[in-house]
Amino acid sequence: MTAVPVTPQMPQMPQSAVNLAAVNPAAAATATAESPDRRLLSAATGDLPGHLARFGELPRRGRPGDLVTELERAGLTGRGGAAFPAWRKVSAVGQGRRAVVIGNAAEGEPASAKDATLLAHAPHLVLDGLQLAADAVGAREVHLSVKSRAAADAAVRALAERRAANRDRHQVRVHRTPGGFLSGEASAVVAAVEGRPAVPGFTREHLSSSGVRGRPTLVQNVETLAHVALIARYGADWFRRAGTAEQPGTFLATISGAVRRPGVVEAGYGVPLGALLDRAGGPSAPLQAVLIGGYHGAWLPAEAVPEAPVSREGLAPWGASPGAGVVIALPTTACGLDLTARIVNYLAGQSAGQCAPCRNGLPLIADRLGMLAAGTGDPGVVGAVDRLTDLVEGRGVCHHPDGTVRLIRSALRTFADDVTAHLAGFCLATR
Amino acid sequence: MPTDRLSIDWTACAGRGHCIELLPELLTEDPWGYPLPRNGGAGRGVAVPAGLAGPARRAAASCPRLALHLQRS
Numbered sequence: 001m002t003a004v005p006v007t008p009q010m011p012q013m014p015q016s017a018v019n020l021a022a023v024n025p026a027a028a029a030t031a032t033a034e035s036p037d038r039r040l041l042s043a044a045t046g047d048l049p050g051h052l053a054r055f056g057e058l059p060r061r062g063r064p065g066d067l068v069t070e071l072e073r074a075g076l077t078g079r080g081g082a083a084f085p086a087w088r089k090v091s092a093v094g095q096g097r098r099a100v101v102i103g104n105a106a107e108g109e110p111a112s113a114k115d116a117t118l119l120a121h122a123p124h125l126v127l128d129g130l131q132l133a134a135d136a137v138g139a140r141e142v143h144l145s146v147k148s149r150a151a152a153d154a155a156v157r158a159l160a161e162r163r164a165a166n167r168d169r170h171q172v173r174v175h176r177t178p179g180g181f182l183s184g185e186a187s188a189v190v191a192a193v194e195g196r197p198a199v200p201g202f203t204r205e206h207l208s209s210s211g212v213r214g215r216p217t218l219v220q221n222v223e224t225l226a227h228v229a230l231i232a233r234y235g236a237d238w239f240r241r242a243g244t245a246e247q248p249g250t251f252l253a254t255i256s257g258a259v260r261r262p263g264v265v266e267a268g269y270g271v272p273l274g275a276l277l278d279r280a281g282g283p284s285a286p287l288q289a290v291l292i293g294g295y296h297g298a299w300l301p302a303e304a305v306p307e308a309p310v311s312r313e314g315l316a317p318w319g320a321s322p323g324a325g326v327v328i329a330l331p332t333t334a335c336g337l338d339l340t341a342r343i344v345n346y347l348a349g350q351s352a353g354q355c356a357p358c359r360n361g362l363p364l365i366a367d368r369l370g371m372l373a374a375g376t377g378d379p380g381v382v383g384a385v386d387r388l389t390d391l392v393e394g395r396g397v398c399h400h401p402d403g404t405v406r407l408i409r410s411a412l413r414t415f416a417d418d419v420t421a422h423l424a425g426f427c428l429a430t431r
Numbered sequence: 432m433p434t435d436r437l438s439i440d441w442t443a444c445a446g447r448g449h450c451i452e453l454l455p456e457l458l459t460e461d462p463w464g465y466p467l468p469r470n471g472g473a474g475r476g477v478a479v480p481a482g483l484a485g486p487a488r489r490a491a492a493s494c495p496r497l498a499l500h501l502q503r504s
Contacts, residue, residue, distance in 0.1 A: 151432060202440035355441030356465045391461060397441050 004356050026251070039242070039250050040226050040233065041266045043122050046154065048161040053122035058128055058232060066134045073236035075248040080104060080184065080221030081246070081294070081324040083312055086228065092208035093218045099137040100212040101170075102193060103130045103144040105151060105222040106177040106184035107295045111326045111345075114252035116148035117264040121225060123151075123158035127172065129225025132232050137218055142170045144222075145189050147179045181350035184318065185398050186219040190418050194197040199352035200398035221324075223252055242268035247311045251322060255280035257329035258287060269322070270314060274306035277329060285331035288429065289414055293323030294345050298401025298410035299336065319410055335429040337418055340411035341366065341373035347404045358401045362394035365408065375422050382412065382419060436476030437487055438503050441504060443498035450499055453490040456483060476502060 043054040071087035073293035078084045084107050093099050103126060104114040119126055126144075134142045146152040151333070155174050172243035175193060176185050183198040190211045192198035211217020220228075227249060232241050240248040247269040253276060254261040260281025265274055273290060277283060289299045292310070300308055309312060312321045330336055365388045371377035372385070389408055392401040412419060418428045437457070438452075446464040457477055461467040468477045479487040480499070491499040 202442050204438075204502070355460065356444060356446060356463055357441065360463045391467070393464075395439075395441060395467075 038230070039266055039301065040118060040125065040223070040230070040252060040263075041121055043125075046121050046123055046158070047344065048124055048158070048165060051122065055230070055233060055389040057124065058132070058229070061279075067132055067137075067228070067232065070236050074227075074231045074239040074245075075236075076224065076227050076231060076239065077247060078221055079223035079251060079324065080225070081109075081296075082199035083321065086220070086224055089218060089220065090133060092206065093137040093216045094208075097216050098140040099141040100141045100143070100193075100215050101130065101131065101134045101137060102187070102189055102212070102217065102219045103172075103222050103225050104108065104141075104184060104189050104219050105146040105148070106179070106189055106192075106198070107147045107324075108179065108181045108184035109324060109326055109425035110181070111256055111294055111328055112254045112324055113148075114254050114264045114325055116146075116151040117254075118223055118226060118252060119146065119148070119151035120154045123154045124162070124310060125226035125229045126222045126233070127155070127158055127162060127168070129220075129222075129227070130172060131168055131170055131221060132228050133218060137216070138171060141212070141215075142172045143175060143193050144172050145177050145192060145345055146174045147177045147183070149176070152176055180352075181347065181401060182352055182398060187398070189219050190217055199354060200400075202397045204282040244268075244270040244309070244311050244313070246313050250326050253279075253310075253322075253325040253327050255327045255329070257291075257327075258283055258285045258331040258334075259329050260284045267310070269311040270309045271328075272302065272306060273304075273308045273310050276310055276327065277305070280327075283329055283331075285333065287329055288332040288334070289330045289336055291328040291330065291339075291407075292326070294318050295347055296399070296407060297321075297323050297326065298406055299330075299340075299414040302332075319406065319413075321380065333429060335373065335418065335427050336368070336415040337422060338373040338427075338430075340407065340415075341369040344369050344404060344408060347400070349405075351400060352398075355401075357392045357395035361388055362401065362404060364388055365392070365404070372419065372422055375425050378409050379423055382422060383424070385412070434503075435479040435484060435487060437479055437491065438476035438500045438502055440498045440500065443496045445496050445498075447495050449495065450490040451492050453493065454483065454486055457487075 038176050068087050068091045076086040087252045107115040178198050187201045187202045188198045193212055207217045243249045250266050250268050252266055254264050267278040287302045289301050290305050291299050300318050308323050315321050345366040348366040351362050353359045368381050368385045372381050389405045393405045420429045450466050451458045451460050460468045491501045
């Protein structure tokens, strides 16, 4: 198992809060006993010889439908956050209408670094998956959309190696994405490929029937594509040796906050959250809560952290889900309401401003939460937040308002005692 | 029996309010003057009861921003 140090970009944190940007540069490759063999981060080098030495050749390609069948048996779910079954997405695009495939590493979530890390460490797994997906839908056009410059450079180098070895049937165009929070949303990725601003759009039809310039389009997260490359080699049964029956396989997590070695790690779904934090060196301070699923995610209280299984089913009791694998550990010395208010303030600023409820509502919510966090809110401030969150939920062309609402509700639930304290003018964490 | 759903293209909606006037049974006004479904559930569109199919069609057709779409689901 490899822990890759990263520096998540976070909105500005208060002095008292957890130093989320702190990384330990000494946190290098750390092998662990339960390291699943030949998974995403297991190659020694990212170049083509290293890739082939580790993972072997792709098997000869069968009929296009074979991959869909194998993905269905494997139970592979999308790793971009929504966990949609990969086989459904591929088969919805179908064959024969000059389809477009886009590998998505736009990774708009500031606390996520797993797509960039994967592309830097194992670009050929992603590119194998992209070729396989392109074969499966009979694509005429293949794109790779990448936020991180280093990751885009790694992809371009890997593509040159593959061209020299004459390995690829489909030519791949690499795009740099602007990196706003919403730039990784599928319709925003499509817009950017078309040369329009990378913001979500209103889609009357699914992208699978009308995406890039009206053509059937498959937008698949790059980690999902890397899993496709492994499933094509080793099969569905192998894939299911990790993870749970409901959510098989491994996933990449970006762990930051109060842990000793912040970075990207790989683990099977269902791993207890405490064990996942241990992969990042374990907590560096007593924990108050853990945010899981990123800025559109949910908080888990400290008492739930050690045993909570990190999978959709396992986290459902807390209204949480693994999302794209973002995990942020909050120490007892930091205020959860304050951090949530800062995140919501950032999210309000990231609204594309296209949809009135989001454009009008999120800044007001951020303002009220800021008052609550600062201890300057009157007793009505929580009711105001509740009314405003009800008002914006479900009223946008993308899920930005909905995800923001989920974060806020989980914070008010998880830090309920601190809400009471803040209304009385003090803070349980920083007093 | 298939249900018609009204979906709002929020990127186009400018809160002109025609739909709120034509479909008061389904839509009300939010604090900023934009349509707010009375029964919630705006995410997948607003379900249109059979009796309101006519007004729903007129509301969709009369939106000056072409932001209202009637879809059969």
